[in-house]
Amino acid sequence: MRFHHVVIAFMAYSFKAEGSLICESDFCVCHHNNKSDREVFGEIVECSYDPILLKRNLSLPETAYTLNLSRNSLVDVEFSLALKSDTLTELFLNSNKIKNISPNAFRLPNLKRLDLSDNQLEVIREGTFDRIQKLEYLNLANNRFNTFEKITFHHLSYLVEIVLDNNDLGPSLENNNLFDRSGYGLTHKIQSLSISGINLDTVHENFFVDAFDLRRLTISNNSLISTFVFPFTLEYLDLSDNLITEISEEDFTELLALKELKLNNLLIKDVPGFAFASLHSLAHLELERNQFLVNFSATAFGQEVLDDPVDFMLETLSLKGSRLTSLDKRLEVPFGQLIRLDLQGNFWNCDCNLKWIQKLQIHPDLYDHIRCYTPKPLYNSRVFELDEKYFTCTKVHRSHRVMVTISIISFCLLLSSLAVWVYMFLPRNHTRCDFANVYSGASYTVLPVHVSTVRDPL
Numbered sequence: 001m002r003f004h005h006v007v008i009a010f011m012a013y014s015f016k017a018e019g020s021l022i023c024e025s026d027f028c029v030c031h032h033n034n035k036s037d038r039e040v041f042g043e044i045v046e047c048s049y050d051p052i053l054l055k056r057n058l059s060l061p062e063t064a065y066t067l068n069l070s071r072n073s074l075v076d077v078e079f080s081l082a083l084k085s086d087t088l089t090e091l092f093l094n095s096n097k098i099k100n101i102s103p104n105a106f107r108l109p110n111l112k113r114l115d116l117s118d119n120q121l122e123v124i125r126e127g128t129f130d131r132i133q134k135l136e137y138l139n140l141a142n143n144r145f146n147t148f149e150k151i152t153f154h155h156l157s158y159l160v161e162i163v164l165d166n167n168d169l170g171p172s173l174e175n176n177n178l179f180d181r182s183g184y185g186l187t188h189k190i191q192s193l194s195i196s197g198i199n200l201d202t203v204h205e206n207f208f209v210d211a212f213d214l215r216r217l218t219i220s221n222n223s224l225i226s227t228f229v230f231p232f233t234l235e236y237l238d239l240s241d242n243l244i245t246e247i248s249e250e251d252f253t254e255l256l257a258l259k260e261l262k263l264n265n266l267l268i269k270d271v272p273g274f275a276f277a278s279l280h281s282l283a284h285l286e287l288e289r290n291q292f293l294v295n296f297s298a299t300a301f302g303q304e305v306l307d308d309p310v311d312f313m314l315e316t317l318s319l320k321g322s323r324l325t326s327l328d329k330r331l332e333v334p335f336g337q338l339i340r341l342d343l344q345g346n347f348w349n350c351d352c353n354l355k356w357i358q359k360l361q362i363h364p365d366l367y368d369h370i371r372c373y374t375p376k377p378l379y380n381s382r383v384f385e386l387d388e389k390y391f392t393c394t395k396v397h398r399s400h401r402v403m404v405t406i407s408i409i410s411f412c413l414l415l416s417s418l419a420v421w422v423y424m425f426l427p428r429n430h431t432r433c434d435f436a437n438v439y440s441g442a443s444y445t446v447l448p449v450h451v452s453t454v455r456d457p458l
């Protein structure tokens with residue numbers, strides 16, 4: 001009993017003694033941010049390896065700007081003086097084991113960025129964001145949310161960026177809308193939404209109708225089988241790692257502001273003509289690891305850019321790791337304008353049609369894996385190291401094939417005339433011996449004719 005009291009007294013004392021300022025704690029480091037590139041005034045407080053940090057009730061310095069509480073194995077987030085500040089702007093609670101956040105835990109009226117990723121949250125209760133209403137960025141990736149109705153975004157009218165990756169939210173979004181006007185959803189001010197790996201297989205027609213200002217959309221690593229109506233305000237779109245089998249001109253017609261497009265690891269077989277022709281702002285395009293992609297249309301970027309690339313804004317293009325065998329020579333002009341072009345890891349057929357790509361200004365770092373797949377003698381040769389005399393569409397090759405065909409046809413003719421001959425003469429009751437005589441006699445007269453047809457093309 002006594003011992004208990006002593007322990008409690010000691011604990012109370014130690015909490016109080018460490019008490020006042022978080023910067024005096026053994027687990028925390030405080031320093032000023034004086035980097036000139038950021039308009040940041042205030043202290044950065046970093047604490048690690050202290051699971052009972054919030055229970056210690058330590059207070060923040062008066063002008064705290066950033067509080068980093070990641071990697072402390074925190075489970076519950078309850079109110080503590082460490083979560084009360086008028087100046088704190090960034091709070092990192094990522095990579096803990098947080099299961100529960102008390103609705104009144106945060107008293108941070110100027111907080112702009114909150115990172116809660118890599119935790120074990122299933123619910124965000126109503127009221128949680130009531131005293132952090134200036135929030136602009138919220139990261140909830142890698143938690144255990146499985147219905148978006150359990151995340152109450154209520155009141156976050158300044159929120160512009162949200163990350164919800166790798167939560168099993170897809171099924172609950174099939175009929176619902178993240179931009180729900182009844183109050184729980186995101187406001188129409190959202191500019192950046194990341195919903196990668198949420199197990200989403202369809203995007204219903206009205207999903208983005210209330211997203212008036214969406215500029216960045218990451219919807220990669222889902223099970224989408226087709227494209228959908230993209231908000232026309234987009235500047236960045238990542239559709240990678242989905243089961244999309246086809247892209248077409250119509251998909252991207254409205255996206256006049258789109259600057260960056262990622263179409264990696266899809267099931268598309270071809271990039272059709274005019275697919276990207278209406279993307280007049282597109283500067284970066286990735287089409288990597290498309291294991292079925294065999295055709296890239298010469299007019300993928302439209303017809304005009306083939307002669308006059310004045311309107312061709314693309315700066316970087318990656319076609320890495322696909323199954324292309326050739327590229328149309330007409331792409332020489334627009335591709336010549338690119339700052340970076342990655343053609344590595346394709347199944348290039350090094351014949352006369354591919355010779356032109358040696359003229360492209362490709363960065364030497366991107367040479368190594370541009371290799372011939374066919375013809376066989378050139379297999380695995382580096383395209384940019386190969387003498388241009390090897391890029392042939394050989395006549396020898398073709399005449400050889402013609403010759404073989406003619407020989408086969410002649411041989412068949414010979415066989416069939418023999419068959420006809422046998423058919424005509426056998427029923428006439430010749431003796432076996434006679435037949436043999438006739439056969440041997442005729443064969444000498446017939447054979448040379450056929451031999452000469454075989455030899456002719458030689």
Ligand SMILES: *[C@@H]1O[C@H](CO)[C@@H](O)[C@H](O)[C@H]1NC(C)=O
Nearest residue numbers: 030031032033034035036044
């Ligand atoms: C800026 O920070 C560095 C350490 O990060 C420190 O050495 C330096 O003295 C600081 N400069 C000013 C003017 O506070």
Ligand SMILES: *[C@@H]1O[C@H](CO)[C@@H](O)[C@H](O)[C@H]1NC(C)=O
Nearest residue numbers: 054055056057058079080081
């Ligand atoms: C933390 O400190 C504040 C102010 O001193 C006090 O009101 C609050 O009860 C304390 N909380 C805990 C858990 O000790």
Ligand SMILES: *[C@@H]1O[C@H](CO)[C@@H](O)[C@H](O)[C@H]1NC(C)=O
Nearest residue numbers: 046047048068069070071092
């Ligand atoms: C927060 O602290 C952890 C180490 O405890 C560090 O790995 C991480 O980079 C820090 N985060 C930021 C944004 O500084």
Ligand SMILES: *[C@@H]1O[C@H](CO)[C@@H](O)[C@H](O)[C@H]1NC(C)=O
Nearest residue numbers: 166196197198199220221222
């Ligand atoms: C892709 O999503 C699945 C869940 O659907 C997840 O397990 C996996 O880690 C994600 N991959 C990446 C690279 O994030």
Ligand SMILES: *[C@@H]1O[C@H](CO)[C@@H](O)[C@H](O)[C@H]1NC(C)=O
Nearest residue numbers: 269270271292293294295296
């Ligand atoms: C690729 O292009 C060739 C020639 O235009 C065409 O014959 C072939 O069907 C195309 N393949 C695919 C998968 O689109």
